[in-house]
Amino acid sequence: MTASPVRVLLVEQIHPEAEDILRSAGFEVEAVGRALDEDELVERISGITLLGIRSKTHVTKRVLDAADRLIAIGAFCIGTNQIDVPAATEHGVTVFNAPFSNTRSVVELAIAEIIAMTRRLTEKNALMHNGVWDKSAEGAHEVRGRTLGIVGYGNIGTQLSVLAENLGMKVMFFDKADKLALGNARQCMSLKELLAESDVVTLHVDGRPTNESFFGESDFATMRQGSLFLNLSRGFVVDYAALRAHIESGHIAGAAVDVFPVEPKGRGDEFVSELRGLPNVILTPHIGGSTEEAQQDIGRFVAGKFRDFMLDGSTAMSVNVPGLALPRPRDTLRMIYLHRNVPGVLARVNGLLADGGVNVEAQLLGTRGELGYVVTDSASGTTQAIVDSIRALPETISLRVIF
Incomplete structure (x- = not known):
């Protein structure tokens, strides 16, 4: 029984602290600064012991079939829907993720976008850059006293609930599971109830396949006239063509979207979406958890799971084991x-x-x-x-x- 070197492949600009932790444990680390498609990953996976990815690299059954030494996969993010977890389990591959590390960063972005849309700051900013002075209160509001509807009351939804209430917002939430309401938040018995009463609706659902096309035309139609919409969860859960139609009609007053069904692989690649060019719409390139603090914490957390798993067999907080x-x-x-x-x-x-x-x-x-x-x-x-x-x-x- 001889020990083989532990080879680690990290892709998608994982924080350097992860590399430091793994190298300090005596592992060989290779880092790639972009996402890899299936063919590229199949080509690179041979001989790899630990694979670290973020949201854009998909670990399919084909990739797992090509992995001859893979022992664990680390999703350096919240979700694991980009990993074929049943196939990983069948191959004896343990899966880890970072379910809490970027929660605060996502919540702060949601709060910032709610305020920016409510005050129509993006439009004012664009006018100023074009040399137009438009000092007017028309269409601008305080968030205090307005009702926030949170769809998905997990780690992010609950923390957003607390901060929004501290800003003076009324908070409602809907979740398919019974959840403990924090502060003065009120649980709604149906999504329709939440949509009909909320001034701002924000989605924080997970990436399970059953959530595909979760929010569509009928849901936008149920929302209040002049309400705002946010999606910082998964791109495939929303019908963005329906969102565009409701923004163009004036029914929805603004939207903030951080995730899309199809996203570019790397920085500088062209971004295509039906939501481009709309007024009071904030589009961000999947940066909800992209703060230096969050990425450092994610790197430290998942790399620590890798290290402990390899050195001691610890599987604490594993997704599948x-x-x-x-x-x-x-x-x-x-x-x-x-x-x-x-x-x-x-x-x-x-x-x-x-x-x-x-x-x-x-x-x-x-x-x-x-x-x-x-x-x-x-x-x-x-x-x-x-x-x-x-x-x-x-x-x-x-x-x-x-x-």
Whole structure:
């Protein structure tokens, strides 16, 4: 049992602190400053142990089939819809993400855009740059006293709720799951109820496939006359052609959009959207979480997950594998075993260890749906033959030994 070098591929301008953490752990790191398409990733994935991506690089089953040494994928962002997680699980690949790290940055952008649209600042700014002095209060309002409707009351939605209320806004929210209302926020029993009563509607839903085309023509039609709309969640959840029509008709007074169904791969590439050129519409290039603070925290968080997973087998907060973190005794060999969750697997593993004369120092099992994950520490006696016997079990997905 010999240890192979840990090779890491980071794409899409992941923060340099991630590189520093991984190199300090003794890993070999290659960084690419842009997204990779499927063909490019298939070409590069051979020999890679850890893959770090952001939102534009998609890890498909084809990519996973081409990965001969891949052990973990880190999404250096909130969502993981760009990863075929079931296929990753089937290949024994653990998936991590950063579900909290950029929450504040997204919330601050939403607040800034709500104020900018309510005061029509983008239009005033454009006129000033064109030499036009248009000092007028027409169409400009305070956010205080206006009603904010939050669709999706997760990490971002809840923090936005608190800050908006501190600005004097009334807050309503709709979520398909029952959620604890923070402050004076009120939960709506239907999306229609929220849309009919909100001056500002903001989407913060996740990227699951069932949310595709979640918000469309009928929803815009239900919104109040002169209301504002924000989408800082996922591009494919909104019918932007319908949004354009409602802005052009004057029914929707303004919009702020940070995410799009199709986005350019890199800086400087042409951006195409039906929302270009509309008044009081703020378009940003998917920068909700793109602050230096958020990117540094994301880099630190996911790189730390990679390091701990490789050195100790810790899967805390993994997207697809049971979350375990077992303190490691000194001078022990650690066996990391991912298997199908069927009765009797642990007994068979321990039987093979006992038959080989291996004394277990510590052991921890966790299950999650169809998966089981076992961390086993032993002081001596674990041989390649024993490891091969466990790998040969029909329930085995992957087995890794840490010295």
